[in-house]
Structures are given as structure tokens and as C-alpha cells.
Amino acid sequence: ETITVQELANRMAERGGNVIKTLMKLGVMATINQVIDADTAELVVEEFGHKAKRVSDADVEIGLVSGPDTEAEMMSRPPVVTVMGHVDHGKTSLLDAMRSTDVVSGEAGGITQHIGAYQVQVPSGDRITFIDTPGHAAFTAMRARGAEVTDIVVLVVAANDGIMPQTIEAIRHAQAAKVPMVVAINKIDLPEADPNRVRTELLQHDVVVEEMGGDVQTVEVSAKKRMNLDKLVEAILLQSEILDLKANPDRTAEGAVVEAKMERGRGSVATVLIQRGTLRVGDTFVCGKEWGRVRALVNERGERVEEAGPSVPVEVLGFNGTPEAGDDFIAVEDEAKAREVSGYRQRKDRETQFVKSARGSMEQMFERIQAGEAKELPVVIKGDVQGSVEALIGTLEKMGTDAVKVRVLHSAVGGINESDVTLAKASDALIIGFNVRANPQAREMARRDGVEIRYYSIIYNVADDVKALLTGMLEPTY
Numbered sequence: 001e002t003i004t005v006q007e008l009a010n011r012m013a014e015r016g017g018n019v020i021k022t023l024m025k026l027g028v029m030a031t032i033n034q035v036i037d038a039d040t041a042e043l044v045v046e047e048f049g050h051k052a053k054r055v056s057d058a059d060v061e062i063g064l065v066s067g068p069d070t071e072a073e074m075m076s077r078p079p080v081v082t083v084m085g086h087v088d089h090g091k092t093s094l095l096d097a098m099r100s101t102d103v104v105s106g107e108a109g110g111i112t113q114h115i116g117a118y119q120v121q122v123p124s125g126d127r128i129t130f131i132d133t134p135g136h137a138a139f140t141a142m143r144a145r146g147a148e149v150t151d152i153v154v155l156v157v158a159a160n161d162g163i164m165p166q167t168i169e170a171i172r173h174a175q176a177a178k179v180p181m182v183v184a185i186n187k188i189d190l191p192e193a194d195p196n197r198v199r200t201e202l203l204q205h206d207v208v209v210e211e212m213g214g215d216v217q218t219v220e221v222s223a224k225k226r227m228n229l230d231k232l233v234e235a236i237l238l239q240s241e242i243l244d245l246k247a248n249p250d251r252t253a254e255g256a257v258v259e260a261k262m263e264r265g266r267g268s269v270a271t272v273l274i275q276r277g278t279l280r281v282g283d284t285f286v287c288g289k290e291w292g293r294v295r296a297l298v299n300e301r302g303e304r305v306e307e308a309g310p311s312v313p314v315e316v317l318g319f320n321g322t323p324e325a326g327d328d329f330i331a332v333e334d335e336a337k338a339r340e341v342s343g344y345r346q347r348k349d350r351e352t353q354f355v356k357s358a359r360g361s362m363e364q365m366f367e368r369i370q371a372g373e374a375k376e377l378p379v380v381i382k383g384d385v386q387g388s389v390e391a392l393i394g395t396l397e398k399m400g401t402d403a404v405k406v407r408v409l410h411s412a413v414g415g416i417n418e419s420d421v422t423l424a425k426a427s428d429a430l431i432i433g434f435n436v437r438a439n440p441q442a443r444e445m446a447r448r449d450g451v452e453i454r455y456y457s458i459i460y461n462v463a464d465d466v467k468a469l470l471t472g473m474l475e476p477t478y
């Protein structure tokens with residue numbers, strides 16, 4: 001994968017002829033349709049005064065490169081919390097109850113609106129930001145798009161019900177994202193509540209609570225009766241202190257979309273969670289494939305605000321199109337830059353959609369196996385330690401049937417990178433990440449190319465899923 005002179009010119013919003021001239025200056029003779037390598041492309045981009053960002057070994061993205069912040073610029077910021085747990089265990093009730101701990105909205109409670117996230121100021125003066133969409137579906141969807149916004153997961157477990165399937169899923173998701181948990185043992189007002197049973201059950205799922213000698217805090221609460229909410233706040237703030245969350249507020253804003261919609265009379269609006277810097281009315285921005293200029297900022301109480309800093313969720317008006325949850329949001333210097341980058345991203349998106357439909361995805365792989373054309377399920381395994389990688393290989397290679405075998409294409413210790421995705425894409429393989437994550441470039445590539453990456457932290461779950469895949473594939477041939 002390399003780039004043509006024409007495409008490079010398009011990305012920079014420069015004329016092809018000028019790019020050819022610059023190439024000549026660099027000693028490269030090229031025509032408009034000629035392909036040049038990424039190193040040369042990078043040099044050209046810099047010649048034109050743009051910032052070049054290598055998105056892979058072979059590709060260069062232009063602009064949107066923000067320098068690192070110095071230690072002195074970093075200020076502590078509030079934690080961003082996502083509430084997860086089994087259905088009916090009280091996630092929504094707890095989010096509502098936590099909202100009522102806000103001292104800013106006053107006794108009357110203020111008029112709160114659902115914008116996808118809200119921030120409360122607790123009596124101590126500390127702030128906590130809650131993502132207002134409970135459950136791991138949203139969490140995972142955001143993560144799948146490369147947005148890592150959650151600092152702490154509050155796992156809600158009903159004390160009368162104990163650990164249920166979605167509780168386990170939530171644990172897996174939090175563990176996969178390496179986000180620490182605070183367990184809220186809810187419904188302790190009920191006579192049948194048994195908080196200690198919850199603590200013991202958690203142990204079976206690799207969650208060792210403080211009472212059992214681990215480092216996961218538990219708090220017994222009742223969302224309904226508003227019991228111990230202050231203790232939950234304390235636990236969240238303590239966890240936040242341990243994480244030492246910081247961001248530089250004094251720079252151009254960057255963040256992620258939590259929720260986006262088209263609204264009659266307001267146009268496209270999105271709730272953006274600011275992650276670094278400060279966003280102000282009038283700022284120009286790129287967001288996913290869209291761009292815009294901030295016409296107004298509105299907080300969760302429906303009030304207009306002039307600016308929003310780190311960990312602050314704010315509704316942004318002034319989009320030229322509707323972005324998607326999980327999209328990145330970056331303030332840029334001017335409209336020309338914003339148009340250029342969003343134009344580039346839109347073109348790229350159209351291209352990859354074409355590529356996706358043209359090339360085989362995992363599903364097409366399954367179809368081929370079903371049709372008897374393929375006899376293997378190829379996998380790429382990445383793990384945190386050699387021992388678990390080897391255990392996985394052993395388990396998976398034993399699992400094949402006469403008709404279909406698991407073939408380990410590649411296995412290694414370490415995070416999932418672009419080369420793993422390239423490999424998987426080329427063979428329509430599944431990537432298994434065991435206690436490791438994909439780096440942002442690999443994640444973006446996998447999303448773009450329809451490569452499936454699955455994260456695990458327990459070996460028998462890998463075995464279960466792979467078995468389901470294999471038997472699912474075999475079913476129609478019976």
C-alpha cells in the first residue's frame with residue numbers, strides 16, 4: 001500500500017503539478033499517477049509545511065498531530081465513570097441517584113436533560129463525570145471506534161440476585177479495557193440482600209475485592225432508598241486518586257463523541273467529552289468525517305456555556321454533518337484545515353467501504369468453510385505472557401473436527417499491532433487478544449477492514465467461543 005502523487009496532492013489540498021515540482025526538488029522524477037513510498041510522501045508533506053503522521057508502515061495521514069504535553073502543564077481532572085451490570089440490577093436507578101448528589105443544580109434538582117453524560121459536583125467540591133448510557137454495549141461500541149473515555153467502571157450487582165451473565169460480561173469488558181472497577185452492591189434495602197455472597201461470587205470471576213484481600217472496592221448501596229451514595233462517591237474518588245488522572249487544559253481541545261443526533265431546528269448536535277484542552281465557542285473542529293465551528297456549547301442542565309475543559313461533557317452545536325458515537329473530536333486552527341481533513345477522511349471512508357465489500361470478511365470465510373472450500377479457521381493469537389499464549393495454542397489446536405481445523409497463523413507475546421491486522425486481513429483470520437489490547441492504529445485498521453479482534457482474559461472463554469464458531473460453521477452441512 002503506497003500512495004499516488006495525485007492522492008497525496010488531494011490529501012494536502014495542493015495541486016498535483018506543485019507536488020511533482022516538489023518531488024523533483026527532492027530528486028524524485030514522478031508523474032501524476034505514479035506511486036511513491038510512504039517515506040517520500042512524508043518528506044513531501046513536510047515540504048508543504050503540513051504535519052505528517054504515519055498511520056502505518058505504508059501510509060501517511062496529514063495534519064492533526066498534536067504534540068505531547070509537558071508534566072508541568074498537566075492538571076488533575078475528574079474521573080469519567082461508566083456504570084455496568086446485569087439488566088434490572090439498578091444501573092439506571094443508580095445513575096439517577098448519583099445525579100441527585102450534585103450540589104450545583106441546587107435543591108430543586110434543576111432541569112436536567114439527557115445529553116449522554118453528566119458531571120456532578122459532590123459536597124467536597126470534587127467532580128465526577130458519568131456516562132449516562134449504562135451497559136457495556138455502548139462502552140464496547142465506543143472502544144471499537146477507538147475511543148477510550150472511561151476511567152472507572154462502576155459494576156452494579158443486585159445483592160438479592162448476585163452475579164448474573166451480564167455481570168460477567170461487564171467484568172470481562174472492564175478487564176479487557178484494563179479499566180479498574182468499583183463494585184456497587186445494590187438493593188441492600190431488600191430483606192433477602194446478601195452482599196457477602198456477591199463478594200464471594202466475584203472471586204470466581206477474577207475480581208478480588210478488598211474484603212478478600214484484593215484491591216477492588218465494594219460499596220453497599222440502595223439506589224432506590226439513596227443509601228450510602230456518599231460512600232460510593234468516596235470510593236470513586238479514591239480510585240480516581242490512585243489513577244492520578246491528569247490532562248492539560250491549556251491547549252486546543254480533543255475529545256470523543258458520546259452521543260450524536262439530528263435535531264429539528266438545531267441541526268446536528270453531538271455530546272463531546274473533552275479529554276484534553278479546552279473547547280470554546282467559535283472553535284473550528286474536525287470530528288470523525290465531519291467538521292464544523294462551535295456555534296454554542298450547552299451543558300446537561302440546558303445552560304449555555306462559553307467553554308468546556310478536560311472531563312467535561314458538553315453538547316456541541318455547529319456541525320456540518322452528524323458524527324457517530326466514539327468518533328474523535330479535535331479542534332483545528334482554521335476552516336481550510338478542517339475541510340481538508342474531513343474531505344480526506346470522507347474519501348478514505350468511501351474507498352474502504354468499497355474494499356470491504358470487495359474483499360472477504362470473516363463471514364465470507366465461514367461461508368467458504370461451510371461450502372467445503374476452506375478447511376481451516378485461521379487465528380492470530382496475541383497474549384500478555386508466553387505461558388498463556390502456549391496454553392491457548394494447545395487448547396485451540398486440539399479443538400478442530402475432521403472437517404475444520406483451527407490454524408494458528410501467528411502467535412506472540414505483546415499487544416495487537418498493524419502487522420497482526422494486516423496478516424489477519426490477508427487470511428480472513430480472527431485475532432484473539434488475551435489480556436492484551438490493539439494499539440489505536442491497529443484498532444482503526446481492523447475497523448476499516450472488517451477484521452475481527454476478540455479480547456479475552458480467561459482461556460475457557462476463548463475455547464467456548466471458538467467452539468461456537470466451529471460448530472456454527474458446520475451446522476448447515478448436516
Ligand code: GDP
Pocket residue numbers: 085086087088089090091092093094134186187188189190221222223224225
Ligand atoms: P437497570 O436495568 O440495571 O438499569 O435497572 P433499573 O435501574 O431500571 O432498576 C430495575 C428495578 O430495580 C426497578 O424496578 C428499580 O426500581 C429497582 N431498584 C433499583 N435500585 C433498587 C434498590 O436499591 N432497591 C430496590 N429495592 N429496588 C431497586
